[in-house]
Amino acid sequence: MNLESNHSAASVSVRNLRKSFPGSGDDQTSRLSVLGGIDLDVAKGEFVSFFGPNGCGKTTFLSVLSGLLPADEGTVSIDSAGQTHVGVIFQNYRESLYPWLRNIDNVAFPLELQGVSRSKRREQAQQLLEFLGLKIPRDGYPYQLSGGQQQLLSIARALIFNAGVLVMDEPFASLDYSTRFTVRDRVQEIWTKTRTTTLFVSHNIEEAIYLADRLVLFSKKPMRIIKEIPVPLPRPRGASILESEDFFRIQVQALKVFKEAMLQ
Numbered sequence: 180m181n182l183e184s185n186h187s188a189a190s191v192s193v194r195n196l197r198k199s200f201p202g203s204g205d206d207q208t209s210r211l212s213v214l215g216g217i218d219l220d221v222a223k224g225e226f227v228s229f230f231g232p233n234g235c236g237k238t239t240f241l242s243v244l245s246g247l248l249p250a251d252e253g254t255v256s257i258d259s260a261g262q263t264h265v266g267v268i269f270q271n272y273r274e275s276l277y278p279w280l281r282n283i284d285n286v287a288f289p290l291e292l293q294g295v296s297r298s299k300r301r302e303q304a305q306q307l308l309e310f311l312g313l314k315i316p317r318d319g320y321p322y323q324l325s326g327g328q329q330q331l332l333s334i335a336r337a338l339i340f341n342a343g344v345l346v347m348d349e350p351f352a353s354l355d356y357s358t359r360f361t362v363r364d365r366v367q368e369i370w371t372k373t374r375t376t377t378l379f380v381s382h383n384i385e386e387a388i389y390l391a392d393r394l395v396l397f398s399k400k401p402m403r404i405i406k407e408i409p410v411p412l413p414r415p416r417g418a419s420i421l422e423s424e425d426f427f428r429i430q431v432q433a434l435k436v437f438k439e440a441m442l443q
Contacts, residue, residue, distance in 0.1 A: 215401025266337025
């Protein structure tokens with residue numbers, strides 16, 4: 180599977196995106212504003228990380244962007260050369276995999292929904308796993324895999340139908356500390372091979388910077404963008420870059436802006 184030549188990454192344009200939910204209490208007319216008017220442009224093939232306080236609306240933003248929730252106002256435009264699919268990687272990856280399906284069939288499942296024959300979709304799934312360098316037993320089941328392997332299986336499933344945009348909502352949160360490092364670097368390798376436009380939410384500022392071309396900082400609810408910080412660090416990145424002056428400078432800048440915004 181030659182994703183390098185066939186894959187079509189997409190650009191993303193968000194304008195004045197707003198979303199609210201019914202408020203609590205007796206007042207049935209009250210609304211809780213979650214997204215307070217977001218404008219964002221993401222270039223084709225760009226890896227953008229999002230960082231913000233707990234409960235600020237990051238998951239809501241990704242859900243609206245990927246079409247899982249409707250917006251109250253504003254637009255999301257995804258532009259590519261052909262039909263664009265958005266692949267979503269959830270935090271609860273164990274629940275998103277189908278335990279009754281073999282690993283290869285979990286990866287191939289989106290193709291089954293498209294009516295691709297079993298032999299053809301299994302062949303494509305195997306080619307994708309080989310292309311991505313994922314050594315996952317094709318005839319095993321998800322419960323037999325480690326947490327890191329299960330998350331990588333979810334990523335492969337999202338890429339099987341040539342997703343133009345990959346949305347990752349805190350994908351490493353359920354992984355243990357050491358596994359996070361391993362999977363983080365595998366995600367970097369996969370992105371380097373596919374150049375899929377990637378939108379990545381993390382509560383770990385170090386992790387967010389490590390993977391990103393650009394870091395976007397969010398405010399408290401109603402969520403707005405408070406700062407966009409370029410991350411012009413060389414790739415591929417390894418653990419040593421975390422000790423570099425350039426990485427430290429970006430991290431200090433981001434934390435300074437974030438802390439000032441939280442005091443407002």
